[in-house]
Amino acid sequence: MTVQADPRPPYPTRGVAGPTNPLGMAVFLATDVVTFTLLLVAHVYLRRTSVGPGQGALSVGQELWFSLLLWASSGMLVLADRLSRGGNRQAGWLYLLTALMGAGFLAGQGLEYAHLASQGLAVDRNLFFTGFYTLTGLHGLHILAGLPMLVALGTLALRGGLTAKRAGAQAALSLYWHFVDAVWVVLFLVLYLWKGP
Amino acid sequence: MSAVTRTAAPPSALWKVLASTDHKSIGLTYLGVGALFFLLGGVEALFMRTQLAVPNNTFLLPQTYNAVFTLHGTTMIFLAVMPMLFGFSNYLLPLQIGAREVAFPRLNAFSLWITVFGGLLMYLSAFVGLPNAGWFSYAPLSERPFSMSLGQDFWAVSLLLVGVGSSLTALNLLVTTLRYRAPGMALRQLPLFTWMVFVNSVIILFAIPALNAALLMLEVDRALHGLFFSGAGTVGGGSAVLWQHYFWLFGHPEVYIMILPAWGIISEVIPTFSRKPIFGYDFVAGSTVAIAFLSFAVYAHHMFAVGLGWPVNLAFSASTMIIAIPTGIKVFNWVATLWKGSIRLTVPMMYAIAFLVQFTLGGVSGVSFAALPLDWETTDSYYVVAHFHYVLMGGTLFALLSGLHFYFPKMVGRMMSDTLGKVSFWFTVLGFNGVFLVQHALGFMGMPRRVYTYPDLPGWGALNLISSLSAGVLALGLTLTLWNIVRSWRHGQIAGDNPWRAWTLEWWASSPPAEHNFTALPPIRSRRPLWDLYHPDDADYNRPRRHDKENGAIRPEESDHA
Numbered sequence: 124m125t126v127q128a129d130p131r132p133p134y135p136t137r138g139v140a141g142p143t144n145p146l147g148m149a150v151f152l153a154t155d156v157v158t159f160t161l162l163l164v165a166h167v168y169l170r171r172t173s174v175g176p177g178q179g180a181l182s183v184g185q186e187l188w189f190s191l192l193l194w195a196s197s198g199m200l201v202l203a204d205r206l207s208r209g210g211n212r213q214a215g216w217l218y219l220l221t222a223l224m225g226a227g228f229l230a231g232q233g234l235e236y237a238h239l240a241s242q243g244l245a246v247d248r249n250l251f252f253t254g255f256y257t258l259t260g261l262h263g264l265h266i267l268a269g270l271p272m273l274v275a276l277g278t279l280a281l282r283g284g285l286t287a288k289r290a291g292a293q294a295a296l297s298l299y300w301h302f303v304d305a306v307w308v309v310l311f312l313v314l315y316l317w318k319g320p
Numbered sequence: 321m322s323a324v325t326r327t328a329a330p331p332s333a334l335w336k337v338l339a340s341t342d343h344k345s346i347g348l349t350y351l352g353v354g355a356l357f358f359l360l361g362g363v364e365a366l367f368m369r370t371q372l373a374v375p376n377n378t379f380l381l382p383q384t385y386n387a388v389f390t391l392h393g394t395t396m397i398f399l400a401v402m403p404m405l406f407g408f409s410n411y412l413l414p415l416q417i418g419a420r421e422v423a424f425p426r427l428n429a430f431s432l433w434i435t436v437f438g439g440l441l442m443y444l445s446a447f448v449g450l451p452n453a454g455w456f457s458y459a460p461l462s463e464r465p466f467s468m469s470l471g472q473d474f475w476a477v478s479l480l481l482v483g484v485g486s487s488l489t490a491l492n493l494l495v496t497t498l499r500y501r502a503p504g505m506a507l508r509q510l511p512l513f514t515w516m517v518f519v520n521s522v523i524i525l526f527a528i529p530a531l532n533a534a535l536l537m538l539e540v541d542r543a544l545h546g547l548f549f550s551g552a553g554t555v556g557g558g559s560a561v562l563w564q565h566y567f568w569l570f571g572h573p574e575v576y577i578m579i580l581p582a583w584g585i586i587s588e589v590i591p592t593f594s595r596k597p598i599f600g601y602d603f604v605a606g607s608t609v610a611i612a613f614l615s616f617a618v619y620a621h622h623m624f625a626v627g628l629g630w631p632v633n634l635a636f637s638a639s640t641m642i643i644a645i646p647t648g649i650k651v652f653n654w655v656a657t658l659w660k661g662s663i664r665l666t667v668p669m670m671y672a673i674a675f676l677v678q679f680t681l682g683g684v685s686g687v688s689f690a691a692l693p694l695d696w697e698t699t700d701s702y703y704v705v706a707h708f709h710y711v712l713m714g715g716t717l718f719a720l721l722s723g724l725h726f727y728f729p730k731m732v733g734r735m736m737s738d739t740l741g742k743v744s745f746w747f748t749v750l751g752f753n754g755v756f757l758v759q760h761a762l763g764f765m766g767m768p769r770r771v772y773t774y775p776d777l778p779g780w781g782a783l784n785l786i787s788s789l790s791a792g793v794l795a796l797g798l799t800l801t802l803w804n805i806v807r808s809w810r811h812g813q814i815a816g817d818n819p820w821r822a823w824t825l826e827w828w829a830s831s832p833p834a835e836h837n838f839t840a841l842p843p844i845r846s847r848r849p850l851w852d853l854y855h856p857d858d859a860d861y862n863r864p865r866r867h868d869k870e871n872g873a874i875r876p877e878e879s880d881h882a
Contacts, residue, residue, distance in 0.1 A: 143423045143499050150491045150525060157529035158536075161566060165537065165548065174556030247545035249556055254548075257540050 142291030145298055152302045155265075159306055162261065163313060166254030170319055173250035180244055181255075182235060183315050189231025190311050193266075196224035197304040203277075204297055207285055214285075218277030221300070222270050232263050258310055265303045272296050341425035344833060346432050347411030348731065353436055354403035355802075360443075361395035362798065364388050366791055369755070373788035375776035385772035386452035387471075391442070393455030394475065397578065398482045399439040401712065404720050405581040406435075406489050409517045411731065413493055415826035416514045418502025418844070420836045423495040431485040431492065438481030445474035454770065456571060457538075459549035459563035464542055473542055476535045483528045483535075490524035493517055502825070504844035511824040511847070512604060516584030519608045520577055523615060527573035534566035564623050572619040576611055578712060579679075582719030583608070583650060586672050589722050590654050592822045593669040594661025595879050597848060597866055600653045607646030614643040624695045633692055640690035644683065651680055656867070662879030666820075667741035671722035674749050678714025682707055685760065700770070703763025709756045721748070721801065728805070729819045733831040734812030740804040747797030754790025758783040823848035 170177065203217035239245075239252070246256045276296060279285050285293060331339070337349055367388050371380040380388065414422055422428050445451055449469030453462040457475065460466055497510070497518045510518065540546035541558075551557025591598045598604060620628060620636040654676055663669070685707040689695045698704060728736050762783050767774060774780055818827040828850060829837050842853045846860035860866075866878075 143495050146498065147424060147427075147491055147495050150494055151487075154487055154491075154525050154529045157526055158533045161530055161533040161569075162537070165533075165562060165566075168562070169548065169558060172556060245544075246540060247547065250547050250558060253540065253546040253558070256544075257537065257546070257548075261536070 142294065144291030144295040148295035148298045152298065155302070155306075159258070159261070159309075162254070162258055163309070166251075166258060167313065167320060169250040169254060175249045175251075176242075176244060177249070177251040178315065178318070180239065180242060181315055182238060186231065186235060186311070186315055189228050190307060192224050192231070193228040193304055193307055196221045196228070197301050199224060200273075200297055200300055203280075204293070207280055207293070212281055212283050215277040215279070215281030218273050218280055222273035222277065225266050225270055225273065225300075229263060229266055232259060235259075255314055258314065262303070262306055262310055265306070269296075269300050269303060273300070341429045342835065343410050343414050343422045343425065343428060344731075346428050347407045347409075349432055350403045350407030350410060350435075352407075353432075353439070354400050354405075354407055357395050357399035357403065357439055358401075361392050361400050362795065364392040364395065366795060368392065369788040369791040371772060372774070372784050374785065375774055375781045377773050380772060382772045383452060386454075386770075387450035389770060390452050390454050390457075390475075391450065394442065394451075394479070395439075396712075397455065397574070398479060399435075399442065401578050401716055401720075402482075402486060403435060405578065405716075406431075406486070408513075408585065408720075408723055408727070409493055409520075409581055410489070412727065412826055413514050413517055414496060414500065415829055415833060415837060416511045416824055417497065417500060417505060418825045418838060418841045419496060419500035420838070421500075422492050423499055424492050427488055428492050431488040434481050434488075435485035438478045438485065441474055441481065442478040445469075445471035445478075448474065451475035456567055458567075459538070459541075459560040460552065462538060462563075463550045473539065476539050476542075480532060480535050483532050486524055487528045490521035490528075494521040494525070497521075502841050502844055508602075508605075509844070509847050512587035512598060512601070513581070513584035515605050516580045516587070516608055519612050520580040523573050523577050523580070523612050526616070527570045527577065530566050531570035531574075534563060534570065537566075538563070561623075561626060564626065565620070568619040568622040569616065572622060573615040575708075575711070576615040578716050580608065580611075582675075582716040585719045585723040585726070586654060586675055588822070588824070589668045589672040589726050590657050592726075592820050593664050593666055593672075594658050596657055596661045597823075597860070598653065599656035599659075599867055600649075601847065603649050604653050607649040610646040611643060614639060614646070618643050621689060621695070624689075624692055625699045637690050637692055641687060644687040644690075647683055651676065651683070666725075667736070667738060667745060668722045668726035668820075670742070670745050671718050671725065674745075675715060675718040675722060678710055678718060678752070682710030682712075682714055686711060698763055700768055701763035702759040702767045702769055705769050706756045706759035706763060709759075714752060714756070718748075718752075721745075724801075724805075726820070727826075728808065729812075729815030730826060730829075730831050730833070732809055732812070733815055734808055734810075735815050735819060736804050736808040736812060740800060740807070744797045744800035744804060747793055747800060749797075751790050751792070751794025751797050755787050755794055758786050762787075818850070823851040825849060 199217055199221045203214045203221060206217060207214035236256075244252050246253055273296070276285070276293060279289070337345060340346060340349075367380060368385065371377050371385055410422070410428065414420065449471040451457070451467070451469070451471040451474065453467050453472060453475075457472070462472055497507075497514060501507075501510075537546070537548040541548050541550055547556075547558045549558050549560050549563045552560040587598055587604060617639045618636060620632060621640045624633055624636070665673075685703070689698070689704075689707070725736055725741055728734075762780065765777075765779060765783075767780060774784070815831050817829070817831050819831075820827075825838075825841065825844075826833075828842060842849045846852055846864065848860050852859040852861060
């Protein structure tokens with residue numbers, strides 16, 4: 124018995140149901156949620172028995188300004204995306220500005236670390252600071268990883284390289300940056316404001 | 321200036337493998353890498369069995385023995401079994417859903433190579449002192465000052481790298497399944513292997529981050545003198561039990577990560593060689609989802625000896641009993657698929673049936689741990705060793721061997737030798753049961769695991785000798801399988817596209833599949849598109865329920881294997 128296949132045209136390989144990149148990024152960020160949650164739970168659990176200086180040693184006022192800078196960068200990114208969707212190359216400057224604001228936040232974190240270190244408050248000082256540095260360090264690494272990607276996106280936009288083909292990657296990066304900023308909302312609340320259980 | 325004509329040399333075969341982003345090439349490389357590490361882990365096992373063959377043996381130093389069992393466990397789980405499962409997943413999932421590629425081919429190559437580098441890093445620790453705190457590296461043993469060697473840090477970083485590879489592979493497979501299914505293939509029509517890999521991806525994506533968090537905390541402790549797990553019990557000290565919580569929050573789902581794709585292979589092999597569709601597809605598929613949730617809800621049954629308190633122990637005891645139900649449902653479905661089927665005992669089918677028996681035995685001993693008094697009595701004994709080897713070796717490895725013989729014709733285009741396959745099957749099955757069946761008894765007789773030697777107590781020497789000698793038989797069986805692969809690669813019978821008369825899309829592609837898998841697809845209107853194609857008068861979409869009352873099973877014309 125010979126049976127022939129349905130002679131339809133070759134099956135399309137791409138774009139069956141929307142871009143894949145933002146979906147992939149969303150899945151990746153879900154794993155990040157688990158990591159951050161577990162580290163946060165560990166910190167909250169362990170800091171109850173921490174001995175010595177803790178939240179009181181942090182510079183809340185100064186960190187709030189740098190935090191506002193980071194959250195404002197999310198707003199800047201929204202504007203950049205909007206402008207870029209309209210086909211405006213000048214959106215590239217806004218992407219670069221977003222990166223600059225992120226870098227500013229990192230500088231603020233550096234100041235905070237230096238200030239703490241000058242008081243002898245390092246990772247090994249007590250349970251509060253072990254968790255504090257682990258959480259803020261991991262978050263800072265996320266920002267650091269985002270910077271070159273934002274710069275690349277900005278440069279591409281200025282050169283007119285943000286074609287429809289790159290829309291998926293662009294959307295994925297936005298998702299990443301907004302997520303990292305949102306994580307900082309939680310970290311700022313728990314590390315800087317909440318007095319703990 | 322004269323024009324220079326450049327002719328690029330054709331890329332060598334090795335370069336093709338190294339630079340490939342093709343899911344089939346990556347899948348095969350995963351299988352090869354996994355097999356190499358399996359060989360390493362196997363040699364380590366033989367070292368252990370040699371040391372334990374007789375009482376008071378001095379073949380290995382205590383410290384060396386600790387390093388060997390640490391490497392054996394870590395290698396088998398992260399560098400052998402998971403890569404081999406990813407090999408099958410990578411190779412088969414796009415084919416089964418009628419796609420040309422995975423969603424992110426370059427990411428796929430990245431996952432493969434970061435896994436390979438992670439594996440190399442693990443073994444590079446030989447130069448700085450091997451890790452020897454066990455595969456679950458309990459704190460504070462894994463902390464300074466108890467493990468001063470850098471090898472422990474190599475271990476942690478290696479697992480972080482491998483974990484990144486695993487997570488990204490899972491991400492890739494998940495997105496591929498969601499986005500790249502052929503027209504007409506609903507989620508509920510996925511072949512069961514793809515369904516299991518799909519659900520498994522979700523488990524991986526939620527479990528691996530728990531390990532990553534734990535490893536990160538461990539490294540903060542070791543490298544930066546953090547306090548997460550150290551100084552437990554002192555004022556301002558961390559919590560060693562916290563490591564156990566996070567590790568097993570990863571570690572128990574990990575057990576299911578290693579068995580779900582294996583169930584998928586079994587769910588493809590048993591129907592094919594019974595000439596029946598799987599019995600109760602919805603229950604097999606649904607129970608997998610139940611297990612995905614429950615796998616996280618049972619983790620603290622690894623910690624019954626910690627003293628977590630009655631409410632906690634009872635809750636995890638109950639959840640452990642509950643997870644046996646969806647697992648049992650699967651076993652019943654496979655048996656019901658065999659029932660009144662037209663069974664042909666090919667090599668893949670023999671491995672699948674051995675899987676059924678051994679996995680069930682491992683499952684029964686597994687659920688016995690839910691009874692707290694029994695767990696307390698047998699924890700850290702050889703009974704535990706016997707249990708998880710029945711599940712992971714008697715289960716997963718046998719499923720992998722079944723899959724190897726089943727899919728080799730598709731991957732290579734040639735059949736594996738049937739005679740050699742059957743001979744090696746019997747060596748493997750006898751060897752495996754010889755090694756581990758007696759270990760149940762040793763455990764009940766009180767022999768603890770992770771000891772480099774033991775006193776000459778009544779019966780211990782004899783049972784250990786049986787176990788060690790059987791390890792040789794097992795090694796012989798597996799070596800014969802390796803020989804079968806090597807020989808059949810060049811000299812096997814030409815297989816043709818669908819040598820087993822199976823019904824899913826991977827058998828529609830040529831053997832081995834063309835670079836872009838398909839040029840055309842049959843219409844997909846049920847779970848068995850190729851059955852429908854060859855039997856338009858009796859298609860599945862007209863008669864979906866084939867386990868009907870009057871025949872109890874199948875009609876005569878369906879029993880045709882040829």
